[in-house]
Amino acid sequence: MNPFSSAxxxxxxxxxxxxxxxxxxxRARGAPASVSTLSGWQTGENHPERASSxxxxxxxxxxxxxxxxTLLALVPSRRPRGRWRAPASTTLPHRRMWRSPEAxxxxxxxxxxxxxxxxxxxxxxxxxxxVVDGRGFERESxxxxxxRGGREETTRVFGxxxxxxxxxxxxxxxxxxxxxxxxxADVPAALxxxxxxxxxxxxxxxxxxxxxxxxxxxxxxxxxxxLRVPPGLRDVVVQAAFxxxxxxxxxxxxxxxxxxxPETPLDAGNGPAxxxxxxxxxxxxxxxxxxxxD
Numbered sequence: 001m002n003p004f005s006s007a008x009x010x011x012x013x014x015x016x017x018x019x020x021x022x023x024x025x026x027r028a029r030g031a032p033a034s035v036s037t038l039s040g041w042q043t044g045e046n047h048p049e050r051a052s053s054x055x056x057x058x059x060x061x062x063x064x065x066x067x068x069x070t071l072l073a074l075v076p077s078r079r080p081r082g083r084w085r086a087p088a089s090t091t092l093p094h095r096r097m098w099r100s101p102e103a104x105x106x107x108x109x110x111x112x113x114x115x116x117x118x119x120x121x122x123x124x125x126x127x128x129x130x131v132v133d134g135r136g137f138e139r140e141s142x143x144x145x146x147x148r149g150g151r152e153e154t155t156r157v158f159g160x161x162x163x164x165x166x167x168x169x170x171x172x173x174x175x176x177x178x179x180x181x182x183x184x185a186d187v188p189a190a191l192x193x194x195x196x197x198x199x200x201x202x203x204x205x206x207x208x209x210x211x212x213x214x215x216x217x218x219x220x221x222x223x224x225x226x227l228r229v230p231p232g233l234r235d236v237v238v239q240a241a242f243x244x245x246x247x248x249x250x251x252x253x254x255x256x257x258x259x260x261x262p263e264t265p266l267d268a269g270n271g272p273a274x275x276x277x278x279x280x281x282x283x284x285x286x287x288x289x290x291x292x293x294d
Contacts, residue, residue, distance in 0.1 A: 004074035005044035011064045011071070012042060020265050022063060031059035036255050039264045040283030043257050045231075047076050091116045092284055096258035097228050103189035104160065110184035111195050113158050119230045121147045121154045121202055127237040130225045134243035136293055138164075138220040142174075144211050153201040156181065157210065161192040164220050172196070174213035226288025237278045240289050244273040248291040253277040256286040 012022070019038045026033050033056040040046040041057075048057045054072065061071055094115035095101040104115055125146035131139045147157070157178065161170055166187045172180040172194055181195030194214075202208055229236050242248055253266035253275075266287070268277035275289060 002044050002047075002074075002076055004047055004071065004076060005042050007074055008071055009042040011066055012038075015064050017063075022060065023267065025063055026056055026059055029059050029063075031056040033057075033060070034279065035264050035266055036279050036283055036287075037281075039255060039257070043283065045257070045283035045285070046281065049075075091119045092228055092230050093258075094118075097286065099259055100186075100189040100191065103186045103191050104193075107184050107186040107189075107191050107193040108158070108160075111158065111182055111193050113193070113195075117158045118160060118228075121150055121157065123230070123233055124148050124207065125235050126227070126229070126233060127239070128225075128227055129239035129241060130289070132240065132242045132248075132291075134246040136221055136246070137218070138216050138222050138225070140213055140215045141225070142211075142213050144209065146207060146209050147202060149202040149204045149206040149208075151204055153203055155198050155201050157196040157198065159194050159196065161194070161214060163190045163192065163216065164222050166190050166192065166217060167219060168217045170194075170217060171215040172212055173215055175211065177208060177210035178212060180212075223292065224288055224290040226286050229282050229284055229287055231284045233282055235278065235280050236282050236287055237276065238287055238289055240275040240291065242273040242291075247273040249294045251275040251289060251291040253287070253289050255279075255283070256288075257283070258285060261285075 019035045022038060023033060023035045033053065041048065048054050057071055061068060094104055098104045108114055108117065123145050127144040129142040131141065133139045163170070166185055169183055169185055170192055172183070178196040178198050181197045183192060183194040185192045196210065196212065227238070238253065240251060251270055253268045254263040255266055256263050266277045266279070268275060270276070279287065
């Protein structure tokens with residue numbers, strides 16, 4: 001945490017206002033900043049740089065009753081601009097991101113991989129849609145990743161799935177730009193690690209989109225789904241699609257800086273049987289959706 005984020009957190013706590021309330025008030029004043037953006041500012045994961053973000057911060061000073069430029073004067077120096085490159089570190093501390101980090105290590109080792117390999121090659125953009133059937137069971141998830149090559153050619157992409165139970169392995173299907181590789185499970189932790197083989201090697205700095213579908217084993221009556229977002233991601237979109245004949249009573253998005261940390265609600269759009277939220281320049285951490293049945 002830097003002086004800016006520390007001062008912001010102190011001011012928000014003293015105000016007694018939630019991030020949701022502050023985000024709504026900023027939007028009403030014509031200087032919008034999402035809940036995840038405010039959360040990232042006060043945890044030190046990122047800071048305002050763009051003109052629109054700096055304008056939102058100036059308005060936030062007014063809302064919090066601070067003298068002008070109290071927070072603006074503490075904003076860290078602007079990062080160098082230019083062609084986007086993955087940050088030097090694109091990994092997340094897996095011991096803060098997973099409930100069973102030892103199980104994550106075990107199951108990835110069976111693919112000759114480590115937790116850091118979950119973020120190589122770097123993801124520039126990520127979209128995930130969960131499909132829930134009329135009985136409330138998770139049927140499948142659809143994934144779209146925009147990848148960027150690193151310093152060396154890459155031929156494999158790794159992923160991790162958490163399930164309610166593992167009566168049998170999930171199935172990777174519907175691939176575009178890649179094909180299923182090996183899959184290994186840690187049944188006690190209900191974790192599955194899988195490998196995708198790229199159709200052709202991903203060259204350094206090359207951008208490429210891949211799509212795939214994960215079909216879950218039967219009996220996955222979860223009431224939430226989540227994904228881990230590393231530093232450097234440009235945008236993340238999380239969607240849920242339900243059977244129109246049996247929609248949930250409610251659905252909400254959330255963000256956590258780490259496992260066990262408080263959840264921050266996320267603004268989202270929803271219909272009778274679908275739900276979606278999107279975040280630009282997301283702070284690293286856990287993004288997900290929870291739903292409730294009658």
